[in-house]
Amino acid sequence: MAFSTIALAISDHVATLTLNRPDRLNAFTEAMHEDLRGAIREVKAGGVRTLLLTGAGRGFCAGQDLTDRAGNTAGADAGSSLERNYNPLIKSLRELEMPVIAAVNGVAAGAGASLALACDLVLAARSAYFLQAFCHIGLVPDAGGTYFLPRMVGQARAMGLALLGDRLPAEDAERWGLIWKCVDDDKLAAEAGALAKKLAGGPTKGLALIKQAIRAGVQNSLDDQLALEARLQSVANKTEDFREGVTAFVQKRPAQFKGR
Numbered sequence: 001m002a003f004s005t006i007a008l009a010i011s012d013h014v015a016t017l018t019l020n021r022p023d024r025l026n027a028f029t030e031a032m033h034e035d036l037r038g039a040i041r042e043v044k045a046g047g048v049r050t051l052l053l054t055g056a057g058r059g060f061c062a063g064q065d066l067t068d069r070a071g072n073t074a075g076a077d078a079g080s081s082l083e084r085n086y087n088p089l090i091k092s093l094r095e096l097e098m099p100v101i102a103a104v105n106g107v108a109a110g111a112g113a114s115l116a117l118a119c120d121l122v123l124a125a126r127s128a129y130f131l132q133a134f135c136h137i138g139l140v141p142d143a144g145g146t147y148f149l150p151r152m153v154g155q156a157r158a159m160g161l162a163l164l165g166d167r168l169p170a171e172d173a174e175r176w177g178l179i180w181k182c183v184d185d186d187k188l189a190a191e192a193g194a195l196a197k198k199l200a201g202g203p204t205k206g207l208a209l210i211k212q213a214i215r216a217g218v219q220n221s222l223d224d225q226l227a228l229e230a231r232l233q234s235v236a237n238k239t240e241d242f243r244e245g246v247t248a249f250v251q252k253r254p255a256q257f258k259g260r
């Protein structure tokens with residue numbers, strides 16, 4: 001499928017999805033949402049074992065394209081825009097049965113920050129920053145922002161970020177536990193690519209179950225979580241990759257996982 005606002009490259013079981021409106025810091029438009037839906041369909045169609053999201057140019061994503069909203073009095077309703085575009089996007093990313101990595105190459109603002117936080121592992125360039133831009137334009141953090149932030153950094157920091165809308169530099173984001181890792185700008189693409197390749201060569205059915213368990217653990221009781229772990233382990237136990245992992249261990253050789 002041809003895309004006008006993003007690029008999708010699939011190689012060695014890794015899909016690299018690049019938001020590609022660099023002159024607008026990769027802000028979301030209707031066309032971009034349409035492209036993203038198509039890209040995620042391709043990613044789900046088979047063969048892909050890790051998704052890597054990044055941005056073209058100096059930004060990762062500046063959230064909703066505000067030129068589409070300028071002078072809006074009775075036009076586009078922000079709530080229906082969320083229901084139509086953003087909420088399905090965030091859910092479809094979260095539901096992908098593979099690791100999803102964000103390589104945040106520059107500013108991640110508004111729904112662009114939420115997009116990054118919806119990913120399983122976030123790497124950010126040292127010069128990148130996260131910005132809850134919503135309070136500057138009279139909106140509420142969305143696309144999952146109010147779900148992710150307090151869970152990841154606690155209420156006090158989530159509240160400060162959302163009410164003040166100050167830039168959170170990548171190094172602080174790492175220190176606060178908002179992201180996995182901050183890396184030098186010139187190393188971001190290589191490190192993210194290596195991480196994606198490593199995960200794509202892993203037991204990806206099992207990795208998908210790990211995602212499910214870790215997410216559920218944030219809100220489950222211990223009893224519920226122990227029961228969930230037992231259920232998921234029964235599923236993992238039936239994968240070819242589990243058999244291969246154990247066989248490879250016993251034979252003292254590297255495992256050759258197939259994602260099955």
Ligand code: T3D
Nearest residue numbers: 023024025027062063064065066067078081109110111133
């Ligand atoms: O209605 C709904 O659908 C509801 C959903 C809402 C979701 C949201 O995401 S709401 C939040 C929207 N985003 C923002 O409020 C962020 C707006 N952008 C900024 O505050 C700044 O651009 C940044 C802090 C992100 C970066 O600043 P800086 O100084 O590095 O760059 P810049 O010069 O401001 O931006 C570069 C260009 O990108 C510039 O265009 P120009 O002057 O070169 O022609 C700028 O206008 C454009 N740009 C940046 N962000 C957006 C944008 N154009 C449209 N929409 C943007 N969000």
